[in-house]
Amino acid sequence: TSNEAAPTAAQTKAVDAAAGGNAAPGEKVVIGFSAPAADHGWLAAITTNAKAQAATFSDVEFKSVESGSDAAAQRAALSTLLAQKPNVIVLLPHDGKELNSFGLEAMTAGVQVVNLDRAFPDRRAYRTQVLGDNYGMGVAAANYVIEQMKAKGVAAPVIGEIAGMDELELTQTRSKGFSDTLTAAGFTVANRRAARFTVDSGQQEASQLLQALPKIDALWNHDDDQGIGVLAALNQANRKEMIMVGGAGSKQAIEAIQADDSPLKATVTYSPSMASSAISLARLIGQGKGLGDLVELQVPKEIVLSSETITKDNAADYLKFGF
């Protein structure tokens, strides 16, 4: 999160002409793009990244439809997009399962689909999926917490969790990764509140969580954007006793980790740079090319980005990825 809207250069990647054949302008590719209406930083970054990445290619025509509040609205927007017959459609669905049928419809109509972030259950519904690792995020956050608790010698830590929008399946997956890993280490989540990925909901839920748990050893917050509110709540309640782990990897969060003056000690990534990658892959798919470093002639079916843990030690490396 930052006050300036432009994506940092690092989140897009102009393909280096020297790196191989893929950089050279090829056949013209029309890429349609759709993501849900952004009401918070991460989603906003997805759209801006995709746009910016497309702009780096002279052979890509980029058509974006933004679409409203729910899956039905997105489906309607996508069908107008499909009717314009692009070569590839890159979409971040509201919900992978809900838009699975659209993927099938598009693939049947001969339009290649690149799914971003929220998996389609049906393998015929997409050409390629670029996914973040929600479960892995929970695992990474839990691992960091376990490591820290062990290091501090806390045997039965009080662990809190501020989740994102609870009705989204991805939130459930993240929480499951977190609690599975904690359980394996003999720990449990003492209290969990679900916020709505917004700063004010983060503040509100965190302030209530703090009431419920008079002492906390570790706190995982799913989303760095709502984390601004969580940190504000900690600050307002004057509670600094715990370590806090964030999620997604916003610039703001990485800077805070680097500064090391707040309970936020780490964040587990879920980078919106995946949108840029998806656009690059879509271009290659449209042109029938493969990934330069891979032996295969075509782009692979699925790419799952790993969730990395940013701490004070490696924060400098990640700062440029912060959104």
Next chain:
Amino acid sequence: MTATALETGRKRLWAGESGESVSRNLILAGVLVALLVIGAITQPQLYGDSAWVWSNVLSILQLASVVGVVTVGMTFVIIGGGIDLSVGAIVALAGVWSTTLATQSFGAGGMIFTAIVVGIAVGLVNGFLISYGKLVPFIATLAMLVAARGLAASISGKQTQISSSDLINGIASTKLLGIPILVYILAAVAVAGWVLLNRTTFGRRTVAVGGNPEAARLAGINVKRHTMLLYALSGLCCGIAAIMLTAQATSAQAAMANLYELDAIAAAIIGGTLLSGGRGTIVGSVLGVLIFATITNLFAINGLSTEAQNMVKGGIIVAAVLVQQFRFQSVTRLFNRKP
């Protein structure tokens, strides 16, 4: 002559009811056409392709279909003097309930049955709380909104539940004579709603109960029972919508049909339904839904950003109602001209 507010109001009163609603709906149809024309002007290359135009019209109709069905039920509730904030939540609960593994094991019939029974049952609870518990409809259905979404989340374990019934999913993907089944369902519900409102004793009671409940009661109408039935009817529509939405998404989820209550209420009001009850038309409500769907479509084909969309959308809503309001008089005159 300066026309004061009162005078305008009076004028409206003097217009024969049927003439009034017909002219009101004509204006709405005009707005709809204007929106399509704007589409054609801004995207001439797309509108040049007649196959595309046809598919675009179908896509608007499909987009409108689910909210349309919900709005028909909502229109009855509002005409009857109530409001139902829980429609979106009922759709979600019915959708989730009908896509549990257990329900799906009974096949498409079982799923449809479940959705409809759940819809009606929740509607009856709303109606009971309002009629016999004497709760304000706003509060009763707001509470139901919260509770039903909670129940839907707990049934689904907050997972998206995939519908594996080809029959159900086919509702969204199959076409009959080139027109998707979803559109037929909307048409059927709208026609049934129209007949029910205009041609049956149930419809007459609805207008009476919403227009003057005390008068209705003293004329021997069982106002409480009728109110219950209205919410059950809205629930039934939500059950049908749940199946349609599940078919479209080939899945159901506790967060589905989010804020449909606002869409449905707004469409009904734009369509000329009085929020205070006693007056409204099905045709108007359906036109209201179509207008909203067309606006969404217009934005999509022009690739407007969501924030620009929202700003313009607010403006269009206001403009649509204003046009309706100020053009009203002159059109009304046409219809009430004495021979």
Next chain:
Amino acid sequence: MTATALETGRKRLWAGESGESVSRNLILAGVLVALLVIGAITQPQLYGDSAWVWSNVLSILQLASVVGVVTVGMTFVIIGGGIDLSVGAIVALAGVWSTTLATQSFGAGGMIFTAIVVGIAVGLVNGFLISYGKLVPFIATLAMLVAARGLAASISGKQTQISSSDLINGIASTKLLGIPILVYILAAVAVAGWVLLNRTTFGRRTVAVGGNPEAARLAGINVKRHTMLLYALSGLCCGIAAIMLTAQATSAQAAMANLYELDAIAAAIIGGTLLSGGRGTIVGSVLGVLIFATITNLFAINGLSTEAQNMVKGGIIVAAVLVQQFRFQSVTRLFNRKP
């Protein structure tokens, strides 16, 4: 004795208003205490620590403060016969506008000024559309909801804007005599609202405009101008709330204050404000907000899952209103006992 609806109505009519609203509010206070007692029973170890109890009370008050301020404005609008669905959007727009880099460069004063001016301006637009454009309040403010959120998103570029003013952020973190400033603001707004409603011509005329607009007009009250002012007042409250929320979150964002409109309307109605206008109390509304905040707190300290929370919340809303409704008679009797 079986009490019919009519009878209850009659009895209520004969109860002097002040007695009525006092007893209604007493019941609400009772519900509030009951919720706190439930908290104490379910979490005895927490409630054993008096420092914790105090801090918990403060946290409930803080949680209630922002919605509380919005609800005071909403109460005026509803008593005056309207409704304002755009409050959440106004809070977001005012918050976002006051945290742009440009505005922040003027310091805390500039930010507060901006938030308040934006709030009032949007409120005036609402009021103008409703009074002079003759739009139904529901539609006008729904359109404004959509448009203002769109504008907020476009101003912020959908980014979260951090407030770097320590003065603003201090509003949420500073305490005076052990009580957070936010709570003082809520108290000040509520007291000002109470005085305005009960002791000034503006307030008394609000009741007239909402209760019987024709009578108000015949008494020479400029109903249109008064209606405009009511929406401006609601906008002002939203502006104040925007600053408070920005301070709490140390940032602002287009999606903030999501669905505050429903919270505020529900609180006002639970507090005894008639949705049809002409009746309502500030004390009741504030109690309504506190009840909702206490419910949230109760769920948090018991670690209930979101879905269980929602199911129970729906039940509590219904129960609170039912209790108010059925206990009403007996309490009323206490107050109207003949000597």
Next chain:
Amino acid sequence: MRTAIDEPDERPVLRLTDVVKTFPGVKALDGVQLEVRAGEVHCLLGQNGAGKSTLIKVLAGVHRPDSGTVEWQGEPVAFGGPQAATKAGIATIYQELDLVGDLSVAENVFLGHEPRRFGFVRRGTMVARTREILKSLGHEEIPPRRMVHALPAAGKQVVSMARALSHEARLLIMDEPSAVLAHDEVENLFHIIRRLTARGIAVIYISHRMEEIREIGDRVTVLKDGRTTAANLPADTPTTELVSRMTGRSIEYVFPPRTATAGTDDLLTVTNLSRAGEFRDVSLSVRPGEIVGIAGLVGSGRSELLETIYGARRPDAGTVELDGRRLRPGDVGSAVRAGMGMAPEERKSQALLLGEPIHRNMTLATFTGLARFGFTSARRERAESERIAESLELRPRDVSRPVRTLSGGNQQKVVVGRWLLGGTRLLLLDEPTRGVDVGARAELYRVIRDLAAEGVGVLLVSSEVPEVLGLADRVLVMREGRMVREASATEIDEDTVLDLVMAGSLMEGAPA
């Protein structure tokens, strides 16, 4: 400033010349002349819909006339709004009570011109002045701080009057002030009017009751179809002449002769019916073809009794039988199915769907019976309604007009007409002629008699004793919730009834 008192000469304070006011589709005023002198009570007469209320709304600045001149104290004026008229000294008590239920008596009296300081209401001053005004009206028992919705109808009327008097008015307009008042209240009202006129204040008084006009009026102006048909007649002009000026016909303000011979078996039997705080131990019976009238003061519990018999309220004790079959207590539906019908006291709020057309209002209780398999038959409903409209001489005859556009008398005909459609065997009428003009009244009386002649039983409540005596075969007198007398209409006279009825004041029955 010249006051009227200084000028005993006959110069009018108010003069209207050729005033025209058109509403879409209706010429409500079509050349009205009116002249009012200081210190007089000038009565306006006219049938329902003649334009009386419209005329006073023009005077009060609510409507602006299309043409014509209004001269006020010698100067031509054009009021921009109600406030301009009150400022000029014209205060109005409107036909529809213009009070705000959730404001106190004092706040209603001073609404729009509250005594204030820096926007704050000076409540002490306001209450004190209200108390003074109420006292001058002879109603110091009304507490200025009481919410208006807690007052009985007569009390509200007093508040309306107090509001008009709170302005320094030179002209006071009263649009049917007596319609909701009982006999003794009307006396009190006249007392107040006389005191005002003695101070030189002019009063325009509208009423459909001839006796009142004769008692209080000085001069009379008659309107017909928005035109002045007679101006400045003396108040003792014979009724027949006034009526013929109003209607263009000569209608006798008399009751049609009794023809019905009541059956012998009871149609309705009410036994020991009670409702706490409203009425106690009421027993009565009505035979087929019989008209039974109930007289009593406002607040004596007659409306409640009627509503309880009808099932709109649930009795605490007692039974209601129709044709020997007991009705389910508190169930209107079963009463209607058994053949009961009721025209309630407040037709606008209790009986009509104002925005709906006439025929739909007429068939409100019977459309189910006219329907087949739940489908309504618009054709049959229209035909039936048109038949009834014809027999009731409804104006306008076009049954697709919204009821809202009808005058009060015609609205009442629609309400009564509703029960002529089905097989109604017992009709309950609560104040059927309130606000109804002479012509329409005579028609309603005829309709009621005709019904009785067809064997329908009628139970009638009216605050006008002559109406009860003239119409009913048998009279019941109610006082404070009890039946105190039963007599054949021929055995009892008006004075006896009034003696029986009298007791108590306005606030009696209201909790202190």
